Amino acid sequence: MKICYFAFGESYHTIRWCNHFSSLGYEVHLITFAHVSKDDYPNIHLHIVNSGNVKVSGGNWHLLTHFRKIKRLVRQINPDIFHALYATSYGVTGALVGHENYIITALGSDLLVSVRNSFLYKKAIQFAFRKAKWITVMSPEMRDVAQEIGTNMSKVSIVPFGINPDVFNSNSRALMADEFVITSTRNLEQIYNIPHLLNALALIKDKVPNLRVNIMGSGSLQEKLEDLNTKLNLSKQVTFWGKVNQFQIAETLNQSHVFVSVSQSDGNNISLNEAMACGAFCIATDIPANRQWIQDGENGFLVQINDVEGLANRILEVYSNYETLQGKAIPFNKKIIEEKGIWTKNMKVIEQKYLEMINH
Structure with missing residues (x-):
């Protein structure tokens, strides 16, 4: 089977999907508008399309003008499956290609924010979903939005991504007795609402004398957030780590009492799943x-x-009340992650659908 992904190459999701299906022995191609590192894609056929600036915050309508280049590339690659990750920029552009086995995976804000805030985005996604043979979303809320905009629901499946339990587990959990550690692993963009967390920390810093906070993630708001952190006199408590790898995140979560995610919107919140698996108490x-x-x-x-x-x-x-709360939370979290939060189990659903589509 030959799979061609069409997605933002700098995204962790894209790296993860491409390398997973390559590891299963399939020939995997990635077409992207981003300049990516070959180190992230060791066995992937990369096709980088120069499109100028692509903004993480959205509004990348100019990408649609490149659909003929994408169409030519797809014709040359001749994949069995053509799969776009993200319903707006990549999903809409990919819909113009006209591939027989076209799939769109919506990741969150593309459905939960763009559709609700913009009539043009709504119409664009309606068009893209009509062209797709299969659509995956990560939560019941996203499925409901797809239904609200008139999508043929026989084409829609809920497939959360999940975590890699070999990386995210509580086997090495070890808390410092003389510190109370809080960790956030969300990126430093507006939707993740990090000022909310910083302002809350300012209210409690004198009540938790041994407080230590990890802000792990990168983004366009880093400088503003660091300025706010200084203004709130949190420099002794809060450390901004920038972009870190999955192993560093897992290690830090295993040393954290609490994980906090104050995002205004999410498709699934894999960061939350990772924290649950590592045994941190989640807010x-x-x-x-x-x-x-x-x-x-x-x-x-x-x-x-x-x-x-x-x-x-x-x-x-x-x-x-840490020990009391954790006594209830830890067994609950282990059970729910095992039932529906394991990456390999959920990707098996995707693989089976791929094979069904091409055999059909």
């Missing part, structure tokens, strides 16, 4: 993507978006 915003993993008060806490005081109070509650 996340009360959005559908997190409700499918956390039952408030059972295996974590859910907080309202932008409720800084509410987040601060929940962190203090965990600090005061």
Whole structure:
């Protein structure tokens, strides 16, 4: 089987998908508008299309003008499967190619934000979904949005990505007795709402004298967030790590008491799954993507978006009752991750669909 992905090459998701299916013995190609490192794609056939600046924040309508180049490349590659990751820029452009076995995977904000905020994006995604033979989404909320815009639901499947349990597990869990450690592994972009976390930390820093905080991730707001951190007098407590690899994230989560995700929107929140698997107590915003993993008060806490005081109070509650809360949360989290959060199990669904499509 020959698979061609059409996706943002700098994305961890793209790297993960390409290398997984290559490891299964399939011939994998990647067409991307991003300048990528061959080190990330050791056995992948790379096809980089120069398209000028591509903004992570969206609004990349100019990419549509390159669809003829993409069409020529796809014709040359002649893949059995042509699969776009992300429904807007790549998904819409890929829909213009007209491949027989075209698949779109929506990742989150492409459906949950773009469709709701822009009539043009809504129409573009409606067009792309009509052209796709199969569509995967990561949560029931994303499925509901696909239905709201008139998608043929027989083509839509919920397939969360999940974690690699060989990397993300609690086998090496070790907490420092003289520190209370909080970690965030979300990127430094507006949707992940890191100022919410920093403002909450400012409210509790004097009440948790041994507080240490890891902000692991990169993004366009790093300088502004570091300035805010200084303004809030959090420099002694908070460390900005920048972009780190999966092994560093897993190691840090295993040394963390609490994981916090205050994203305003998410498709699935794999970062949350990773923290659950590593045994950190999880606090996340009360959005559908997190409700499918956390039952408030059972295996974590859910907080309202932008409720800084509410987040601060929940962190203090965990600090005061850590062992009791973890006694309930850890077995719950192990069970739910095993049932629906394992990457290889979920990718088996994708592989079986690929084979079904080409055999049909």
